Amino acid sequence: MRVLLWFRKDLRLDDHTALAEADRDAAGDVVPFYTSEPAVLGRSDMAATRVRFVLDSLRELASRIEAAGSHLALDHGDAAVTVLRAARAAGADAVYWNDEYEPQLRARDAAVAAALTAAGVRVKRFHDRLLVPPGEVATGAGTPFTVFSPFRRACEKLELSRPQPAITRFAPHDLPRRDVAMLAQLGFNEPSSTPWPAGASAGESRLAEFLGDAAAGLAHYATQRDVPSVRAHARISADLKFGTLGIRRVAQSALAAARADASLTPHTDKFVAELRWRDFYAHVLHAFPHCEHRAFRPEYDALVWRGTDAWFDAWREGRTGYPIVDAGMRELVATGFMHNRVRMVVASFLTKDLLIDWRRGERHFMQHLIDGDLANNNGGWQWAAGTGTDAAPYFRIFNPVLQGLRFDADGAYVRRWVPELAALPGRHLHAPWDAPPLLLAEHGVTLGETYPFPIVDHDVQRAAALAMYADVKGA
Ligand SMILES: Cc1cc2nc3c(=O)[nH]c(=O)nc-3n(C[C@H](O)[C@H](O)[C@H](O)COP(=O)(O)OP(=O)(O)OC[C@H]3O[C@@H](n4cnc5c(N)ncnc54)[C@H](O)[C@@H]3O)c2cc1C
Incomplete structure (x- = not known):
């Protein structure tokens, strides 16, 4: 055969x-x-x-x-x-x-x-593609899970599947010999300014580096994965998206690392739990395909988004005047990647500060992300917009200044991506408009010229967002 x-x-x-x-x-x-x-x-x-x-x-x-x-x-x-x-x-x-x-x-x-x-x-x-295929776990009522934690617990009861052996034999055959350049010539090879080594060997190296790096990597995952300037996360989302790494190999390699060094156990547990978010969003999209274009919770399709095109342009170009937001949006365009914590911050900012439809942000992400994936991206955006599967209510609104102070406490991330603020001392870096004018001048910052004033006031917009969501809830 x-x-x-x-x-x-x-x-x-x-x-x-x-x-x-x-x-x-x-x-x-x-x-x-x-x-x-x-x-x-x-x-x-x-x-x-x-x-x-x-x-x-x-x-x-x-x-x-x-x-x-x-x-x-x-x-x-x-x-x-x-x-x-x-x-x-x-x-x-x-x-x-x-x-x-x-x-x-x-x-x-x-x-x-x-x-x-x-x-x-x-x-x-x-x-x-997944640790657990769609349909394999269900709620007590036999319906698909719509909340992550019970989904994860149900998956954890199943044995974690083992990797398949590598195959290195194939048949010689007479199908035409074509070079991959043939596909490139078909117009799909637009130059990309974001070099990101691809292929299975690059994926294997990324995974090995993550698992074996004592200074960053898995050994710090549970404690530092939320800090965007630290490499305590695996950077394998594109590998999982295009299958240059197998999901069973990834999960089992992390477990093996913890077997060899018990101090890694809490980190491995957290890492495998995060892998399950990927499964979860794939299951949700599989069971509720309407999510691709509409809110998971249909009542939120009635939201009236009042943000302006000018605000959207400022957001995607990284000039909102909120440093952590601008840093993330610039990282995305420059590298095709954005740290997970910052994705959450910029998505919350677009939907709940700028009052702009989550689908516009979702699309912008897809146009740039190296790991752009319908299920994960849609799930992440609906989570941030409060229209999705999240058990938490819509009134969780990230404060971009507090997020910056907490997760970029030393300012390394903002300094890297917003160099015009790099000289500012730490406590002013995440809210330069609050800094004394003299101090700004001393550090070469002129708001409105070298760096924008905030395009909106967070407290005002927060109230407007709550009213916007309450309108729908009331209806
Ligand atoms: C608004 C928004 C949009 C997103 N869009 C995408 C997307 O298009 N493609 C994508 O792969 N991820 C997306 N994510 C999830 C997450 O940001 C990335 O998977 C993660 O940043 C990839 O980096 P990493 O490999 O270092 O992650 P690690 O923390 O090392 O996690 C390992 C792997 O687990 C999976 N994973 C971890 N967290 C999540 C999560 N929250 N949701 C789904 N899978 C997760 C990913 O496959 C990831 O590669 C999005 C998150 C948000 C908030």
């Missing part, structure tokens, strides 16, 4: 469920295939930086397959056409793939499966 292995957002050979199963079922007669799709890559919220990450990861995958004596077959077009075409050309009896859970991708997969089945090619699909 010959299997066509359709690589998708799982660009690796290690801990790859469909590949391991194909290898076993076909005794190594596996033809590796990838297709780019205009409907996916051409989305208007696609970031150039993510496209480059995929292309670079494909290059490495292709060279690893080459080293195994085969080649990665490439095509471009509607997957229902290209996958069937490849299966026929390879003489495959079956096509195997790992499932995706986003609404658009589920519809695509259904169309591909139907086309293959109609042509007499068997289809085998696998759960691979």
